[in-house]
Amino acid sequence: MVGARDVRDQIPATFDAGRLKTVKVDDRHLMELNMGPQHPSTHGVLRLKVKLDGEIVVDVEPIIGYLHRSSEKLAENMNWVKFIPLTDRMDYLSAMHNNHGYVLAVEQLLGGPDEQVVSERAEHIRVFAAEMSRLCNHLFWMGTFMLDMGALTPLFYALRERETALGFLEELCGARLTFNYFRFGGVKFDLPDDPTYLPRVKTFLADMPSKVDEYQRLLKRNDILVGRLRGTGPLSRDEVLDWGITGPMLRASGVAHDLRKVAPYSIYKELDFDVPTATESDCYGRLVVRWAEMVQSVRIVQQVIDRIEKRDLEGLHLNPDYAGGKILRVKAKGEAYSRIEHPKGEYGCHVIGDGKLQPIRVKVRAPSFANLQVLPIMARGQKIADLIASLGSIDIVLGDVDR
Amino acid sequence: MSPGEAAHAEAEAPAYDPADPSHLEAPRIPIVVEEQREGLVLTVLSKLVNWGRSNSVWPFTFGLACCAIEMITSQAPAFDISRFGSEVFRASPRQCDLMIVPGTVTKKMAPRIKTLYDQMPDPKYVIAMGACATNGGPYQDSYFVVKGVDKIIPVDVYIPGCPPRPEALLDGVQKLQQKIRDQNAILELGF
Amino acid sequence: MPEEKKPAQDAGEAAPRPDGDHRALAEASPDDVSGYAVLEDGVPVTEVRADGIFSAARWARDHGYRILSLLSAYDDGKTEFGVLYAFVKPANTPGDFAEMRLKVRMPRKDEAGNDLEPECQSIVDVFSAADWQEREMYDLYGIVFHGHPALRRIFMPEGWSGFPHRKDYREPEQFIAMRDGEDIVLKTQEDGSW
């Protein structure tokens, strides 16, 4: 490129690029420790190159790419619809949301911003599935986070509820983890015929807040846990914004930035729910925010079920234009980016098509990838145990980071 | 024909009888390592060691991708791998018997998996969990995915599925236990 | 990219005119801005020259677009590389939310027909979040972000040849993974598998 300026020489930095909590020590006394790619607390195949001064973390560099499966490149060689199963496998803990983000983006190309491609009924089923998925994600996160902290049983408490919720999703779409449920113009299957399905879900949901209460009784009153989480992995609001952190981590720093609320998609505009925030931007705040989000998800699903049962929602679960084999012949043209509120943050899909059967480019804006960057800022100057807690509080999934 | 081949031949091709439900069960092919020449003591010792090894298969805390979630879920109350004595997930490769490879093996990760496998003490077993670990699965065409973990390390049991349900993993572990029971532990010990 | 027609032009209407912050940006730094379009999802995007993206990003940041939402590159396989940026305002209420999209387009060939390597300014100094995202785009597309403090590969191991997401990428014949001085060679099989 002609005349590319080296901006670092010319333009002074306009802000302090992250509070450097570096401990001043003689470099020769530092120990370099490689955590991962196989380590019980790196949630997969993340590698952390940690510089340690005794127990204190001087610096940490996350090294990723051990699960880079090049889904985005594979998308360029398959029909538009065939990429949906691969989105499942990116963030495999909340696959419904990945489906949703990709499908929304392609629907922008197919129908444009104003045209209604998806029927009201399908939108309700989508929100139902997505919020159940959010519940499952937060439950699993809580369990593994507590495992990182050394508490063994909360995982089993969380898995107990998660299995029930996954059972409902399994009845909906036939899969436990990788749902492959959303389609352009709707969802693959309608709600199950079983007349007891929705009542059973309602019973489960009615119980759920008391279960969340149970977790809080178990964990919130535990002095050891609270002592370990409070003040751990602190981030100022400036740092959070500057590093592009979204989702519960952003809301834990006091910004009620929830895309379901501020840039509503699907039917979230019509639903009544709160955006929980916390003022203390540390691991404890993130835990509290996610607990509150579980309760809000329950509220949303309850409203959606009410609307499905009481109103006679229009339309089919899948737009007939995209039903059957027609979905394989989808040809999309143009460029679009859509964002949704994923349990981990902003999830988006940037899609480009040239009117052929295959896309030119599918880029997934992965929340875990963006959020993981901030780990060094959180961990510097703290202990090894805090590094583990900070990492856990981000809620990363390596499939999402590496894609 | 060596006795080993004979054993294989006997296990093969039972006559098909629709009334007999036994054809629904997979034939149990004994794995004959070498001609059994040991006396009573060694045979009993071998059985004893096999009993210990097969009932105490400690897996490795090693998650790669989606299947790792199902691996963790297999400890959940609903599935409970602990019934078979396999819930002791050890984080150090030195203390494990079984490496479950749960997920996609990439080219960056492949050497590390080889290292981890080498770090495990004998006897060690590998379960390839899911389509990716078996042959690359949905990522066969990817430029960065190794098409199956058996390109790097030997695999004992393959579990199909994408991802396999926890029940399938339990079945795989039991298949592995059966395989261990059929081994000749004395030869494995190197006597 | 050429395939991406502006929808308004398709409909035979007048070309869209920038408004709001897009117009303000065009007025503030006319040298950096090279075009304007509306994407299929109805969101306008300002096209910025590759050596003007830093000041444009800084302008966006100073005007409240604090979160780097998207940094995505593409290769259309024929004429150009592109980078799409999306910045959003952190919002507490629905009214506060706003989005600003910028796009940098880098031709594959210059006027004389020589191959060009894609180059662009880095915005790490204004958005720390761009750190890994730019590394990712360098790793996959080979787009060089000038001014990035450590522009290294992020997914691929060091020593990997080529930029795999480019349309003209060919897989290498073999990949040698180092392990304690001992090589593990993964070769391409006849059936194309490793």
Added chain:
Amino acid sequence: MASLTSFIDQILPGTPHWLDATIAAVLGSVIVFTVVLTIGGLFTFVFRRIFARMGNRSGPNRVGPNGWFQFLADGLKLISKEDVRPARADRLAWGLAAYVAVAFTVVAWAPIPWSEDIYFTNIGTGVLFILALSAVAPLGEMLAGWGSNNKYSLYGGIRAAALDVSYEIPLLFAVGSVILITGSLATQDIVTEQAGLWFIVPQLLGFVIFFITGLAKAGLVPTDLAEAESELVAGFTTEYSGMRFGMLFVVLFSNVFFISALTTMLYLGGWQAPFVEWVPFLGGFLGPVTGLFWFVLKAGLVSFVVFWVWTTLPRVRVDQYLNVAWKIILPLSILNFVGTAVMVRTGVLG
């Protein structure tokens, strides 16, 4: 010991006394080793079952009657596994560590009074003997940490050393308060002194301090900092495989019972039956093994509490624990010691 010698003398009449004593010592050692390692092995199974039940699961139940042979299968497997010695490990330290850990842990069991008659030795300085030997036990962890040529192990070893220094002093003060009351270091004297009033009543604070520091001494949750699976992979045991790891594993679990036994001996009346003033039947309903029954029951209950804590609580951070140890537990233990001394001097106690 003495009774064992006389028992040998009876069945081998005519042998010199020194031979009887030697046979008794060897036999006793074998018995102690067997008992300790069996308890350790059994406790691995018990812990897995309790942990499973706490998590709403069933736990190992396939091997033997209701799964009770699980630990035998584990032991067989560990014995028959390859013993890997890491390259460039410090051979001596690495090899010695497991033996040091086992030897000192097991020998410390010798003065434990299982009942009025069942004990290996009742030396006059029993408590001192126990404390001295269990203070050496972390040496094994440090040796393992140093010798393994592994950074995780090293961190585990260093943490073990740091904790050892911090918890040893409050532990001594807590035990010292008990000794002030009894005026004797012999373990049997401590137990007999508790007839009527268990020391948990006058020494409630000391009991709490002893329990907390005891958990740390045994390397158990919430203070399993030397092993700390989610941080240090497996801590000082990271590089150990096969039966060497098995020994460290068994030592960890036998420590659970050891701490419980000490707690029982010092504070819960040892082998003394409860409510024996009102229900004399409790004191002798099993004949000569009544004391053993009560001792094992009490120690088992304490062990259950230890396991309960293990499965429930998260791990503390190393600086938090050191802060608590030096700033709260140590002053409290001194206070307890001084208070006990004053009470003993004024005749309220002892």
